[in-house]
Amino acid sequence: MRFSRILCNYMSALLDTYAAWPFELDHGKNDVVVSADGVAYADWYGGHCVTLTGHCHPRVVGAIKAQADKLLFYSAAARLSIRARAADALIAHLAGAGVERVFFCNSGAEANENALKMALKATGRKRIACFEGGWHGRTLLALSATDDAKIVAPFAPFLVPATQLPFNDVSALLATDFGDIAAVIVEPIQSMSGIRAASSAWWQTLRARTAAAGTWLIIDEIQTGLGRVGASSASLLMGIEPEAITLAKGLASGVPIGATLFSGSAASTIRQGDLGSTFGGGPLAMAALIATLEVIADEGLIERAARIGAQLKAQLPGAAVASVLGEGLLLGLRTHEPGAGLKKHLYDRRMLVGASGDPHVLRLMPPLTISDDAVAALTSAINELGA
Numbered sequence: 400m401r402f403s404r405i406l407c408n409y410m411s412a413l414l415d416t417y418a419a420w421p422f423e424l425d426h427g428k429n430d431v432v433v434s435a436d437g438v439a440y441a442d443w444y445g446g447h448c449v450t451l452t453g454h455c456h457p458r459v460v461g462a463i464k465a466q467a468d469k470l471l472f473y474s475a476a477a478r479l480s481i482r483a484r485a486a487d488a489l490i491a492h493l494a495g496a497g498v499e500r501v502f503f504c505n506s507g508a509e510a511n512e513n514a515l516k517m518a519l520k521a522t523g524r525k526r527i528a529c530f531e532g533g534w535h536g537r538t539l540l541a542l543s544a545t546d547d548a549k550i551v552a553p554f555a556p557f558l559v560p561a562t563q564l565p566f567n568d569v570s571a572l573l574a575t576d577f578g579d580i581a582a583v584i585v586e587p588i589q590s591m592s593g594i595r596a597a598s599s600a601w602w603q604t605l606r607a608r609t610a611a612a613g614t615w616l617i618i619d620e621i622q623t624g625l626g627r628v629g630a631s632s633a634s635l636l637m638g639i640e641p642e643a644i645t646l647a648k649g650l651a652s653g654v655p656i657g658a659t660l661f662s663g664s665a666a667s668t669i670r671q672g673d674l675g676s677t678f679g680g681g682p683l684a685m686a687a688l689i690a691t692l693e694v695i696a697d698e699g700l701i702e703r704a705a706r707i708g709a710q711l712k713a714q715l716p717g718a719a720v721a722s723v724l725g726e727g728l729l730l731g732l733r734t735h736e737p738g739a740g741l742k743k744h745l746y747d748r749r750m751l752v753g754a755s756g757d758p759h760v761l762r763l764m765p766p767l768t769i770s771d772d773a774v775a776a777l778t779s780a781i782n783e784l785g786a
């Protein structure tokens with residue numbers, strides 16, 4: 400019998416699709432989660448890169464409770480001022496990134512699916528392009544662009560034709576004819592495959608080549624967006640204005656949400672009825688989104704992500720960690736030995752970190768509110784290995 404079943408008999412009907420932490424989680428507060436038997440863990444994993452404002456931030460919880468009392472749900476069949484305000488607040492948060500209009504859905508895969516669908520429709524083309532190491536979700540268009548054989552292979556006959564290019568390779572971009580490609584989808588930092596980034600020259604070339612061919616550039620900011628990389632969006636950091644930016648994960652501090660943000664020209668191709676979702680833009684998620692953006696601004700979390708990221712990059716390399724990859728608080732610890740050993744060392748010291756597709760890269764994706772004490776504890780736990 401699996402460990403999780405011994406711990407949680409009530410979960411016996413739940414499909415066992417995830418290799419979960421070996422404890423039952425009970426509650427969380429800011430950067431700490433506590434197991435059912437009272438053990439506290441520093442959450443450097445962030446609930447899978449979700450808890451931007453920490454667990455149960457009082458302003459986010461308060462906004463959700465107030466909205467629940469007022470109106471729990473109504474679909475897009477009704478105009479809701481909170482939905483309009485959330486869209487405006489989100490566009491304002493990304494000011495300078497070139498996006499003007501928003502469609503709300505419920506997850507990252509849906510946000511990408513919607514962006515890809517709109518690009519296929521607008522261009523009339525039948526092929527998309529993506530990159531080695533890219534990860535965009537489990538719905539069929541997003542999966543078509545995902546480089547993860549074990550989840551893609553069973554569905555290969557149902558996927559759209561996709562040209563997979565090497566990541567961060569300018570000559571490959573120059574050699575590609577984008578004329579029949581509806582959209583290129585790309586993560587600013589490839590997270591799942593091991594915190595892989597590309598050069599500024601590569602991004603500029605990608606934008607120039609796709610613009611010249613009338614190909615949409617879709618930037619998947621599902622992990623990098625909203626402040627995590629030390630800027631309100633990675634697109635802004637790179638100086639790239641795409642046709643679409645997709646967001647999810649921490650956008651509503653853990654309430655399910657996804658968003659596809661379109662440039663003015665991309666939005667002008669979308670007609671009433673082209674996109675739809677029963678739950679997308681629901682008032683609870685909208686209340687949580689507005690509160691999340693307010694907390695990010697009022698608590699200076701973007702600057703905090705940049706500062707702590709820089710601190711960790713300076714402090715962590717040593718006997719266990721060869722280098723620290725990434726930006727802000729989306730970081731990869733490149734380990735000398737396979738990362739599983741360091742992951743276990745940290746787990747034994749009650750610190751949760753993530754693995755990646757690269758066995759030598761562990762991922763840190765904590766709340767942007769991670770405390771200075773947690774940073775000091777992680778640093779000393781890692782440096783202890785050099786002693």
Ligand SMILES: Cc1ncc(COP(=O)(O)O)c(C=O)c1O
Binds near residue numbers: 505536621
């Ligand atoms: C970069 C990226 N895009 C898309 C997704 C899919 O998001 P979701 O699981 O909300 O569908 C993920 C999920 O981890 C992701 O990391």
